[in-house]
Amino acid sequence: MDTVLFDMFGVIARTQSAQSRAALEHASGIQPGLFWECYWGERLPYDRGDLTGPAYWRSVGRRAGTEFDDRRVAELLELDLESWSRVDEDMVSLAEGLSASGVRLGMLSNIPFEIADMFEADHARVLRLFPVLGFSCRIGRAKPDPESFGWCLEGLGVEPGRVLFVDDTERNVTAARELGLGGHHFTSAAGLREELAARGLTRG
Structure with a gap:
């Protein structure tokens, strides 16, 4: 992974x-x-x-x-x-650490055009960490639709088994697991760091 x-x-x-x-x-x-x-x-x-x-x-x-x-x-x-305008700087730091260590990153978000435009204008430094941005408004598919995950997997160029999907909504994590991705139901940065370590991914 x-x-x-x-x-x-x-x-x-x-x-x-x-x-x-x-x-x-x-x-x-x-x-x-x-x-x-x-x-x-x-x-x-x-x-x-x-x-x-x-x-x-x-x-x-x-x-x-x-x-x-x-x-x-x-x-x-x-x-x-x-x-919907605030980022979590602790999680941004974690993602920066993953990116710096060579972990491939992507994002899959259910997000309308107006909020996507706002984030691209105000939080470009954050979005640059994610070479693949699966914004539902732009790809025409929203979680938990399997096609939304498929779009991201194609963009990332990896098989499902190489991906850990992280979401705070359990039904989306379940949908990812059914497609063969690893899944982590996010509740805290500390819990995610433990998951990353257990899966052999470098921690941020």
Whole structure:
């Protein structure tokens, strides 16, 4: 095993903070439980690139039984971008160490166009660590679709058994394992370092 394929959010980048989640709930004017049901219920087509940001937010509103006007859509889009904007510097350091030691790296992330564009503009130093970037919006496939993994394997030029896939969502790890990749359900950098050591991969 000589390759690590990383998820982005919840691994290399941070997930939404409690503060950012509260800001989205407030701006939507929708009861929080219903808001998040609609937010995630409409997310896959957005991540896959089937919807623009404004179209996504209008779909969220309709699913919740309301209509967002242009001002509300713009506000929600801006708050959503901000909520996914932070990287985890400890994990970036780990990836830098792996890259410096010759481990092949890739990334497979369910991410819409607007957030992908933001990361390419604001976090180019991080993305440069990953020669293969499987952004769902750009490849038209999203985890846990087997074709999303296949796209990355083709780009990396390796067999599944040479790859450790790291994701904070267990169903995605299960999908990777079913395709013959090694899988690590990420909960902490310390736990990942132990996994890398056990598999003979140089630690960052």
